[in-house]
Amino acid sequence: MDRERILLTPGPLTTTLQTKLAMLRDWGSWDADFNAVTARVRSSLLKVIHGEQSHVVVPLQGSGTFSVEAAVATVVPREGHVLVMDNGAYCKRAAKLTSLMGRKCTVLDFDEAAQVSPQVLDQKLAQDPSITHVVMIHCETGAGVLNPLRDVAMVCEKRGKGLIVDAMSSFGALPIDAREVRFDALVAASGKCLEGVPGMGFVFLRKAILDQCAGNSQSLAMDLYDQYQYMEKTTQWRFTPPTHVVVALAEAIAQFEAEGGQPARLARYTDNYRTLVDGMARLGFMPFLDPSIQAPIIVTFHAPGDSRYDFKAFYNAAKASGFILYPGKLTQIETFRVGCIGAIGRVEMQQAVHAVELALQELGIASGEPAI
Numbered sequence: 001m002d003r004e005r006i007l008l009t010p011g012p013l014t015t016t017l018q019t020k021l022a023m024l025r026d027w028g029s030w031d032a033d034f035n036a037v038t039a040r041v042r043s044s045l046l047k048v049i050h051g052e053q054s055h056v057v058v059p060l061q062g063s064g065t066f067s068v069e070a071a072v073a074t075v076v077p078r079e080g081h082v083l084v085m086d087n088g089a090y091c092k093r094a095a096k097l098t099s100l101m102g103r104k105c106t107v108l109d110f111d112e113a114a115q116v117s118p119q120v121l122d123q124k125l126a127q128d129p130s131i132t133h134v135v136m137i138h139c140e141t142g143a144g145v146l147n148p149l150r151d152v153a154m155v156c157e158k159r160g161k162g163l164i165v166d167a168m169s170s171f172g173a174l175p176i177d178a179r180e181v182r183f184d185a186l187v188a189a190s191g192k193c194l195e196g197v198p199g200m201g202f203v204f205l206r207k208a209i210l211d212q213c214a215g216n217s218q219s220l221a222m223d224l225y226d227q228y229q230y231m232e233k234t235t236q237w238r239f240t241p242p243t244h245v246v247v248a249l250a251e252a253i254a255q256f257e258a259e260g261g262q263p264a265r266l267a268r269y270t271d272n273y274r275t276l277v278d279g280m281a282r283l284g285f286m287p288f289l290d291p292s293i294q295a296p297i298i299v300t301f302h303a304p305g306d307s308r309y310d311f312k313a314f315y316n317a318a319k320a321s322g323f324i325l326y327p328g329k330l331t332q333i334e335t336f337r338v339g340c341i342g343a344i345g346r347v348e349m350q351q352a353v354h355a356v357e358l359a360l361q362e363l364g365i366a367s368g369e370p371a372i
């Protein structure tokens, strides 16, 4: 087939031809033209969250997790105590990296089929005044749950705790307004809802806490404070920048703005989500989550109950039709995931459903209906 495969995965994801073409040039890291691109990207990113007054944004080389790790290491003092609200795989990763950074870490457990609870957080913070910071994942990409950012931020503000938000899979698609929601750090990356290519993250840091961040990081490469100071002073990245990723992101952001910014992106992803879930329902598939807490970013489906189902074979059959599915990330039950994000629209989602239908036929499965 001529068309490139469509990635129905939560990053890397399908990018436009224009974004790919932006990478066909080499750039010097000292060059003023390249540094102007970095400055433009940073200023556009701040606008997405209306953070021009309250926050700065610090880009960092690496995948999204590098930036989460850097945010924790930079914002939390070494003697700090972090509470991680856990309703899925990315929360568990955040807790693990917090411990590995040498910060005291307490995990507050929630069901992976439910949102985290601001009320339970409030009680926990009242019980344990030694907690200094809270980490939450905005969209838990593990199951696809949208967590209540605004209410969690209100609890943290009321209790005087710092808040670090992993908004990796929500930034650019779901509304986040720094004028209304208080957070010390918010983390996202190039290769998710902005539809750039993977290779860099970025962290919004609240100006009011910036000075307190000096010297917190025990890692040189992950020190966002140092990266920020250096970038402000020189306009350059501290170490070799991911030049092609940066120019691709600048191009992807120009398309994002032309499309109508966050509201337009949310509208397209919501349409993708509805097209997917409606089409899959016709094939008998059932989503894992209650729709009221489902983000229109990635959908977890129960695996078909038919004994002929095997994820690898199912995946390969869908791939032969040009669609890349994603394995499930739940520990207890058999699931698979389908992303709704990337440079794709209704037609691609209809074709994806058709690819799933063909995959079922190939495996000799009559319906996607789960066993439960």
Ligand SMILES: *Cc1c(COP(=O)(O)O)cnc(C)c1O
Pocket (backbone or CB within 6 Å): 010, 011, 063, 064, 065, 066, 068, 090, 137, 139, 140, 141, 166, 167, 168, 169, 189
């Ligand atoms: C994608 C993602 C990350 C980062 O994952 P990487 O593999 O490091 O890019 C972190 N948190 C969430 C919620 C994500 O969706």
